[in-house]
Amino acid sequence: MTRAYLTLGDLVAPPPLPAVLAVLMVLGFKYMGGLLCRLLFREKRGVPETAACIILAMALVAAGLQIMGVLWQLPLLPLRVMAWTIAALGLLELWFFVSRFLGAAQWKGFLPLSTELHWWERSGSAISAATLFFLCLMALGPPTDADSLDYHLGVPLEFLRRGETYARLDWFHARLIGSGEFLNMLGLAGGTDSLGAALSGAGLVVLAMVLTAVVRKERDRVFVLGLLMSCPFLLFLVPNQKPFMLPVAATTIALVLTRGRVRTFDGRTLFLALGCTFFAMSCKYSFLLSGLVVLIACLAAAYRSHKVRVAIGLAALLYALLLFPAHVQKLLFYGDPISPMLEQFRQEPDQGVVRFASFLRYYGVSGFPFPISIILPDSAGAVSSVLGLGSLALIVVLLNARSSWLFVGSAAGALAILFLAGARSAGYFLEAYVWFSFAAAYAAWGRCKELLSRLVLAQGALTLLLAAYGAATIFPGALTAGLRDSVMERSAHQYTVMVWLDRVLPADRVMLSTLRSHALMPRAFVAKDILTWTDWESPAETQKAGGLLKEKKINTLVMEPFVAEKFADKLCMDIRGRMAGPERFRTATRNPWNRGAEFDLAVFDARTNDKAPSQEDFALKR
Structure with missing residues (x-):
């Protein structure tokens, strides 16, 4: 290295290599997920199973890095070789992607443009696809937000400086890291500081494809895609290195797999559903609560399928592999397996950490009372901190969504637990927003759903404009060193x-x-x-x-x-x-x-x- 103190600039390759490496590593994870899928399913598998295998491949890599951090060290050279190997697999996947996937039938379901739809519904479908495209472009730009430049990249960089994980008692945000930050560390070792955002973009793509694949009617696919892509919070979330969008996709896919096999859960599908759940729980402390709801849903379905023993055994195995290393590490470093959330119960708590944990539970910047604060922004500067009008899908669900009781019950359970835990900001409720959106897609069409679809179309047009502006101002930083600066x-x-x-x-x-x-x-x-x-x-x-x-x-x-x-x-x-x-x-x-x-x-x-x-x-x- 050029200097004794390792900086971000020493690790990150010159543009456009960071964006290229991020894309190739995402495709490399997809290739690994494909191998896992072929190992588990010799017969034809659906989109949810394929998506779950991709997420589980990422989870296994992150778990391996965490275990290295607990039991050994994190030397830069082996991590760099690992990152470049995944990128090389991405080149193989890119070849397969170009040769066969662009013409596959999945795209027809993902982008419904049937002439049988109303013109505004075809417009909504195109708006959703364009919004997704611009959000992914934003994700490939350099990191700019405070959270990413604080601990989502800062802590992984600190581990690479020392070549090991260690406790930072002065850096309270360092207690919040999970599997996502270890993947960010792998990206830094390989030369990119955009991997976390690229994984968020990939999570959004996977989520959209899964939801549109399992919703049967074309008009309902347009509706659920509009609810998802019009959410203003994505403008903040997707371009960040925060491991949030991917675990949201993971828990949603786990519920989709559970819903499809409520009475016929088999061991392979249980493995995927539980793996996605524990991966989400390993990413961030808030997913411990929502993940618990999904875990209960999986176990209930296993009970109805007479697979309780299999489910408990798989849950124990996957917990030990995906979540236990993080709990051990935090317990050794800070005396709290989910630090800082249990700090107040320690015999001699650090009162500064206790205040920090309380802030994480209760913080909110909106001038509006809850729940309006997570639906409408109180200023133009807060437009990307709310879930938007799509939250009104809850009303549609309450009127008629009998066939989606699993998603409705899970969303209601997550809402209740998070609210009682003190959560008030929009991000905590994104999972419930997605689950209610899925349930609303199955509701019968009536005045309420028609009105919501028009409101979502208008909001989607605004979100598209903001995403296009973000792409135009952020993505050029991925192209040249001068533009990045x-x-x-x-x-x-x-x-x-x-x-x-x-x-x-x-x-x-x-x-x-x-x-x-x-x-x-x-x-x-x-x-x-x-x-x-x-x-x-x-x-x-x-x-x-x-x-x-x-x-x-x-x-x-x-x-x-x-x-x-x-x-x-x-x-x-x-x-x-x-x-x-x-x-x-x-x-x-x-x-x-x-x-x-x-x-x-x-x-x-x-x-x-x-x-x-x-x-x-x-x-x-x-």
Whole structure:
């Protein structure tokens, strides 16, 4: 490498290779899924079974990486070879895709354009397909959002720096990683920082194909595809490195497989349904709750099929393979197998982590009360943070959806559990949105469903325009180095700040900052989470945080001048001088309505005192 401190730029290949590698790795997973499918099913298999095999192939790779992290190390070279091998398999799959799949019958079901449909229904089908295309283009662009540049890429990059997994007690968001971040790590090792978003786009494609494959009537296929693709939340979700869209597809496919074999569950289908469920549960803590609902549905169907023992055995095996390594790792690192959610029940809980866990459960930025807050945005800048008018499919379902009781019951159960757990933001309810959409497709056509289809068509047209704008502004960053830099300057969270810091900071600096884009940090750092979630009015918490910062040998503060003075005093740090700044920066985001806010930053040379802050020091300072 070109520098001692491994940065994102050291790993990511020059454009357009990151986008090409991401696409090839996705196709490589598809090839592996095809092999698994042929191993399990010698006879003809349906779209849901094929999709489940593809997801299970990804799950097995992610599980292998997690087991490596727990039992061994994560050396860069073997991971790079693994990533390139998957990409090479993707080249094979691309050949098969071009030679046989483009003309396959699946596309006819996926894009219904029959002349028997009304003109607005044919238009809706075309709008849905175009929206999917532009969302996938956005997914191939460089990472720009705060979450991706914080821990979805930052933590995998940190593991590659050390060549192993380890606990970051200062970085509370590092506790949230799951299988998806290990796949992101594999992508980084191979030279792409877009794999997570490419997998999200693939998850959306798979979900659309499965739903349209199992819905029989063409008009209902148009309806369910419109409900899915018109959802404004996809504008935020698909271009992110967040492992969210793929597990949503996984749990939905598990329910589709269960619904198709409620009384005739066989071992192979159980294996796929349970595998998809446990993979989703391994990706993010919120899927533990919704995944529990799907798991109960699978076991109930197994009971009706007289396969309870088989189901329990497979569930134990798949839990041990896909979910147990993550639980062991977090238990060893943080004393909580699903950290930070059980922190409050520990004998000596970290109160900062407890506050962080509470924030994750209850956070919400809308000015509207729930449930309006997940349906309608309270401003133009929040348009991509809601599920949209498609949420009204619940009304259609309540009026008439008897044949989809499994999806209705699962969606209702997930809604209830998540609501009682404190969830209020739209993302938590995306699974229920998809499941209600599927159930609504089976409802009889009446005034309510007709009206909803028109509303969804109008919303879909708006979503298409926004997706086209996003593709036009983000995707060019995948083409050349110059365009990537331009896109990052305009849209990537705190990118310009990190470029400035790389220019003004010596190589031996260890930063404490109020910045969040840790994947872009040009020097060693302590995460801002410890500043955000520590109660600085508590002597015990202040002393604990000060001890951690002293252990990390902080020698640089990067923050607003007044904030630097405050924390230097609290933590018994001496500011020896200003190294750079104050410099003014403008907020960069993908959403044009959220740009423009300005902030000032300065860089300070600082050292901790010989003594950590004590109870007496704290009393004097107050």
